[in-house]
Amino acid sequence: MSQINDIPDHYPAWTWQMQDEPKDLALKNTVTVPLAKGDVLVRNAVIGLNPVDWKVLTGALVNWEAGKVPGVDGAGTVVAVGDGVSGNWVGRRVAYHQSLALPGSFAAYTPVPARALMPIPDALDFHTAASFPCPGLTAWQALGKIPASSGARILISGAGGAVGHFLVQLAVARGFDVSVLCNARHWERLRSLGASNARHGPLADDNELPEALQGRFHAVIDAVNSQHAERLVPALQANGHLVCIEGRLENWPNPPFGQALSLHEVALGALHNHGNDEAWHQLTQAGEELLQAMADKQLQPETHHICPFSELPAWLDALKHRQFSGKALVEM
Structure with missing residues (x-):
């Protein structure tokens, strides 16, 4: 496994406690575990909040246990790679859409399958990149039908x-x-x-x-x-x-x-559960092109509403109750 030197043994994460409401998420220290084959570890810089993040908290759409870290969208830096992944990923800025079944983005670090990574153009900031994956890729899939x-x-x-x-x-x-x-x-x-x-x-x-x-x-x-x-x-x-x-x-x-x-x-989850490497390549390649379009000002992101990591549950609750228009983004 290739990695940088400052990965902690524990890191903070908002965790699901088998409760329906965003404000019932609990902040816990999560143990850093060895990466699975094909995965990388992303140090999150910005987390994107989406409606699916509060909808799954009822447990009706997922089979979670208490302590699961929610969150599907994030942007950050790859700090380690598992077996089967090129060490060239280490140090690269990436955005990703995570499977609901895997440890999510509501944390300082997230293990992510390398095939789900989208490199962020140099001219694009973490905030805009984190605002994109779930809504942007969903829109791309919908139009492709x-x-x-x-x-x-x-x-x-x-x-x-x-x-x-x-x-x-x-x-x-x-x-x-x-x-x-x-x-x-x-x-x-x-x-x-x-x-x-x-x-x-x-x-x-x-x-x-x-x-x-x-x-x-x-x-x-x-x-x-x-x-x-x-x-x-x-x-x-x-x-x-x-x-x-x-x-x-x-x-x-x-x-x-x-x-x-x-x-x-339309369901991004279909790729997580049934997609092969070629299907993922097509999706992430489209994502890279759209991130570049945002860097070139050809595709406009939503208005950003930025909050600190400590206020993530409150902002997820505000999103649930439609208390603002635009994109809620959480800074680590």
């Missing part, structure tokens, strides 16, 4: 969040005509990123899809929930595409030989 068609109209529902922020920019860059469905407070920002049309959303439970949106779109990408996505089916043209980021439709929404829609679900 849709066949390219220059000028085709797509609708992004729930576009006011982090995934929507990247989706609008990536979709515009690929030549789509982008409409958004979200709270009006996000309209100006999303229009500045290239959205051509904005409408209020999500749809209220007793509201039907406006007639002006029916049958207009080559694709709909929904980031609200599966029930909301199903209500947007009438917005699609024949042979259209419905992409679900939160959940998925339980039943096909049309009879055979009807609209002939294509249904898609």
